[in-house]
Amino acid sequence: MARVIVDVMLKPEILDAQGQAIARALPRLGFTGVASVRQGKRFEVEIDGPADDAALAEVRKMAETLLANTVIEDFTLRVE
């Protein structure tokens, strides 16, 4: 059993309105020194076998097919 983490983020050129709203809220809550915030999604994919190349390739395919919309989002994979 292994856990693969897929992080999905809006592409840098896409305006992240939610991240901006959070960044604007932080100073009002007394948090200073924040230059910017971007919001994304994290998926924890548990797989039955080891996180070998074949399994990672399969998770990558999942990410491209469903977890991310690659028109507007980038994703990264890592084994935890």
Next chain:
Amino acid sequence: MSTARVGVITFPGSLDDRDAARAVRLAEARAVPLWHADPDLHGVDAVILPGGFSYGDYLRAGAIARFAPVMQELIPAARAGLPVLGICNGFQVLCESHLLPGALIRNENLHFGCHDQRLRVENTETAWTSEYSPGQEVVIPVKNGEGRYVADAATLSELEREGRVVARYLGVNPNGSMNDIAGVTNEAGNVVGLMPHPEHAIEELTGPGTDGLPFFTSVLKRLVNA
């Protein structure tokens, strides 16, 4: 009533499927209910993907609906020329299906907007807009939380160059869509995605007017003349 049959797909969470079917009937075509889990288009002549929150908008709006059994029939049929109109959530499904370019994301102001919206119809060559006159200004309700149309610079300039922006917001841009885009079409002009709701502007009694009706009469005219 014409014998043209226009299918309206119901997904779990669709809201405006009945209104869309009613608009089809007011345009004097036959409305055929289609079910998300039934991989059969039942020989319809055109298809409408209605507004709502298919599959609760889980993951991304339209992301799950795109894999519904009925879509596995619809996607190749649309590529082969079947007229398809996606309204609001239907537009999101068409983008997730890659039948239309770009994507629809959270409104710039993060608010769900719901109001009568002025639009300019820019492309009257599509299967769904031929009954408008070029540049016609109309009022059609818009209601969305994730209606901001985005596409990369190359896609956007291609859409503009090829005249594939079907409708544009006039006055206030309600969601921050790039180039004020309210609707786009594919290269062939048979697939149209529209964020505003023409099915809510088909009668004086229940809408701001009847400016939405030509979407439905346009496709009927095309089917009758085919």
